[in-house]
Amino acid sequence: MTMTARKSLQKPFADLAAHVDALDWPQITAELDSQGCAVLKNLLTPEQCRAVAALYPDDAHFRSRIVMGRHGFGRGEYKYFSYPLPDLIAQLRPALYGHLQAVANRWNEAMGIEIRYPTAHAAFLKRCHEAGQARPTPLLLQYEAGDYNCLHQDLYGEHVFPLQVAILLSEPGRDFTGGEFVLTEQRPRMQSRAEVVPLMQGDAVAFAVHHRPVQGTRGTYRVNLRHGVSRIRSGQRHTLGVIFHDAK
Numbered sequence: 001m002t003m004t005a006r007k008s009l010q011k012p013f014a015d016l017a018a019h020v021d022a023l024d025w026p027q028i029t030a031e032l033d034s035q036g037c038a039v040l041k042n043l044l045t046p047e048q049c050r051a052v053a054a055l056y057p058d059d060a061h062f063r064s065r066i067v068m069g070r071h072g073f074g075r076g077e078y079k080y081f082s083y084p085l086p087d088l089i090a091q092l093r094p095a096l097y098g099h100l101q102a103v104a105n106r107w108n109e110a111m112g113i114e115i116r117y118p119t120a121h122a123a124f125l126k127r128c129h130e131a132g133q134a135r136p137t138p139l140l141l142q143y144e145a146g147d148y149n150c151l152h153q154d155l156y157g158e159h160v161f162p163l164q165v166a167i168l169l170s171e172p173g174r175d176f177t178g179g180e181f182v183l184t185e186q187r188p189r190m191q192s193r194a195e196v197v198p199l200m201q202g203d204a205v206a207f208a209v210h211h212r213p214v215q216g217t218r219g220t221y222r223v224n225l226r227h228g229v230s231r232i233r234s235g236q237r238h239t240l241g242v243i244f245h246d247a248k
């Protein structure tokens with residue numbers, strides 16, 4: 001790791017939670033409600049992006065490595081962080097959850113799902129851990145030219161937080177080309193709708209993990225979402241995935 005990378009990871013991130021709190025949450029919430037996804041512009045600085053991406057080769061930070069081609073997940077690889085998470089991720093995860101839980105609770109109410117999420121991430125993690133979902137799910141993904149991530153849902157057990165966040169750590173056009181973040185939405189008895197989410201380095205996308213409510217003429221119904229990444233045409237692309245439930 002370079003000196004700059006080390007320094008910006010060690011710096012206390014008290015300001016990161018404040019930065020998350022200062023995002024335009026009414027706007028983000030409105031987009032999540034209408035589209036099932038929302039962009040969080042400049043969530044991380046380019047330095048923070050480089051510092052996180054630079055962790056990839058250092059296995060001391062991770063509990064496992066997945067080669068996507070071996071599982072039919074696509075092509076490319078990712079690693080799940082181990083606990084304790086690096087400071088930046090340890091601070092980002094509860095800060096984002098604190099805002100997203102309100103959306104999650106409203107969505108469940110609209111979909112007639114009885115589960116409610118506590119206001120603090122620590123309380124939700126306790127619920128996961130007590131049910132045997134104790135392994136950390138934040139992950140770092142690495143794609144090279146020709147790689148892609150098949151449409152999927154990040155479900156890791158009975159307990160599911162219905163929203164997740166992915167942060168683009170690389171700069172499109174400079175570090176890689178292609179590699180678009182894609183969401184599809186399947187409505188009951190209808191064909192699927194695709195959405196390509198334009199992201200710059202440091203931007204994040206918040207999106208529904210598997211279901212979201214859509215207001216129809218005859219009430220609210222549930223749509224089924226999947227996400228993935230189109231083929232990387234050139235270069236290298238890194239993403240930080242923040243999933244709020246832990247895994248079995």
Ligand SMILES: O=C(O)CCC(=O)C(=O)O
Binds near residue numbers: 227
């Ligand atoms: O690389 C991406 O943009 C998507 C990563 C992903 O599937 C995730 O964060 O769950």
Ligand SMILES: [Fe+2]
Binds near residue numbers: 152153154
């Ligand atoms: Fe994913």
